[in-house]
Amino acid sequence: MLGLDFIRANRAAVEKAIADKGVTLDLDNLLSLDSEVRALKTEIEALRAERNAISARFKSVPPEERAELGRRAKEAGARAGELENALAEKQALLTELQMRVPNIPWKGAPVGPDETFNTVIRREGEPPKFDFEPLDHVALIEKNDWAELGRIVQVSGSRTYCLKGRLALLELKLMGWALQQIADAGFTAISVPAIAREQAFINQGQFPGHVEETYALPNDDLYLAGTAEVALTSLHSGEILEGDKLPILYAGISPCFRREAGSAGKDVRGLLRVHQFFKVEQYVICEADDAQSAEWHAKLLQLAESLLKALEIPYQVIETSTGDMGLGKFRMNDIESWVPSLGKYRETHSCSTLHDWQARRANLRYRGSDGRVRFAHTLNNTALASPRILVPLLENHQTADGRVKLPPVLQELMGGEFL
Numbered sequence: 081m082l083g084l085d086f087i088r089a090n091r092a093a094v095e096k097a098i099a100d101k102g103v104t105l106d107l108d109n110l111l112s113l114d115s116e117v118r119a120l121k122t123e124i125e126a127l128r129a130e131r132n133a134i135s136a137r138f139k140s141v142p143p144e145e146r147a148e149l150g151r152r153a154k155e156a157g158a159r160a161g162e163l164e165n166a167l168a169e170k171q172a173l174l175t176e177l178q179m180r181v182p183n184i185p186w187k188g189a190p191v192g193p194d195e196t197f198n199t200v201i202r203r204e205g206e207p208p209k210f211d212f213e214p215l216d217h218v219a220l221i222e223k224n225d226w227a228e229l230g231r232i233v234q235v236s237g238s239r240t241y242c243l244k245g246r247l248a249l250l251e252l253k254l255m256g257w258a259l260q261q262i263a264d265a266g267f268t269a270i271s272v273p274a275i276a277r278e279q280a281f282i283n284q285g286q287f288p289g290h291v292e293e294t295y296a297l298p299n300d301d302l303y304l305a306g307t308a309e310v311a312l313t314s315l316h317s318g319e320i321l322e323g324d325k326l327p328i329l330y331a332g333i334s335p336c337f338r339r340e341a342g343s344a345g346k347d348v349r350g351l352l353r354v355h356q357f358f359k360v361e362q363y364v365i366c367e368a369d370d371a372q373s374a375e376w377h378a379k380l381l382q383l384a385e386s387l388l389k390a391l392e393i394p395y396q397v398i399e400t401s402t403g404d405m406g407l408g409k410f411r412m413n414d415i416e417s418w419v420p421s422l423g424k425y426r427e428t429h430s431c432s433t434l435h436d437w438q439a440r441r442a443n444l445r446y447r448g449s450d451g452r453v454r455f456a457h458t459l460n461n462t463a464l465a466s467p468r469i470l471v472p473l474l475e476n477h478q479t480a481d482g483r484v485k486l487p488p489v490l491q492e493l494m495g496g497e498f499l
């Protein structure tokens with residue numbers, strides 16, 4: 081979220097961000113609540129000062145005046161107590177609104193309400209030209225008996241998957257390989273739970289806006305996260321990190337759970353959009369410096385691209401529009417991988433810069449070299465998410481006889497030329 085001082089001082093920019101991100105938020109209401117809260121705080125402080133002044137004088141006045149003084153002190157205290165309740169109420173309303181204020185998108189983001197305004201920045205790798213009728217990933221899986229996509233539905237319901245044999249082995253080796261690649265780039269490998277408390281979802285930004293997309297465990301006041309980003313954003317919550325310990329670089333791995341509440345009818349066939357999946361996540365906590373954030377954004381993107389190049393999957397890098405990037409983003413670049421059976425590129429990675437929008441929510445701060453304590457900047461990007469990545473992987477590398485020829489890096493992992 082944005083600081084109140086920033087919102088007051090940059091009202092026009094915040095109004096524009098609200099409009100460009102398609103957020104419904106009454107900024108006037110927020111600002112009037114803000115001034116009410118500040119007025120109440122001033123009044124309470126004055127009452128406290130009055131009561132203290134009276135108490136200080138208590139000993140030096142003649143006894144007959146003490147009863148009156150005592151009454152006035154008590155009155156001031158009681159009045160302060162009433163105002164404290166009003167303050168707590170208004171403060172809660174103000175914080176709830178402040179949580180919904182969008183980050184200011186960078187000036188290079190296409191302005192528009194949704195993904196149709198996203199633009200292609202560049203393409204890497206040529207989509208394969210098959211001299212045979214290519215199969216889609218479901219047909220390839222069925223032909224090679226690499227999963228129980230039918231049976232598992234009666235066990236676990238729709239949007240679940242159950243890989244078998246060498247494809248099951250490939251999925252976990254791929255996750256381990258991706259984790260190793262990001263660790264080799266200097267990130268600390270860290271496996272985090274999907275289970276997390278409500279505050280972690282508020283800190284990361286999933287709440288309050290997307291509660292319905294999140295699996296809840298109401299008996300335990302817990303939820304299941306759809307990304308390691310949730311746990312990683314709050315791992316150091318409440319701490320004041322030493323500046324020289326930044327940037328903190330995590331290669332997070334976790335199971336991910338998503339209700340996909342808003343996706344009815346989308347990607348219902350196969351592995352593209354499932355309720356539970358694995359993801360290796362790149363996560364950065366760096367100093368509150370826009371240039372540093374921009375460098376890390378480029379680095380996270382380059383690392384994800386290096387994995388796609390090693391897997392020999394053609395892809396394009398997208399500049400995400402203001403309406404599609406989400407509340408907390410300053411900048412978001414998706415990477416879309418070529419899916420032959422669809423004849424189009426589909427999102428497999430999402431790289432985001434959030435500046436201090438998450439850190440302010442998570443109370444994630446650091447002491448700079450100048451001794452000042454500031455909220456940090458956070459960034460995240462997908463390294464690899466499975467099973468979605470298996471779709472372009474299988475389809476782009478299929479052969480006429482329905483096998484899958486592995487790219488060299490996977491031939492080593494899987495001990496053979498073919499899956």
Ligand SMILES: Nc1ncnc2c1ncn2[C@@H]1O[C@H](COS(=O)(=O)NC(=O)[C@@H](N)CO)[C@@H](O)[C@H]1O
Nearest residue numbers: 307309352353354357428429430461462465468
């Ligand atoms: N329901 C799903 N099924 C399969 N894969 C998914 C699903 N939802 C997301 N993913 C994969 O996870 C990637 C990241 O998801 S994201 O919501 O776009 N972004 C994040 O979670 C960020 N933390 C960056 O990883 C997606 O690009 C996609 O590859």
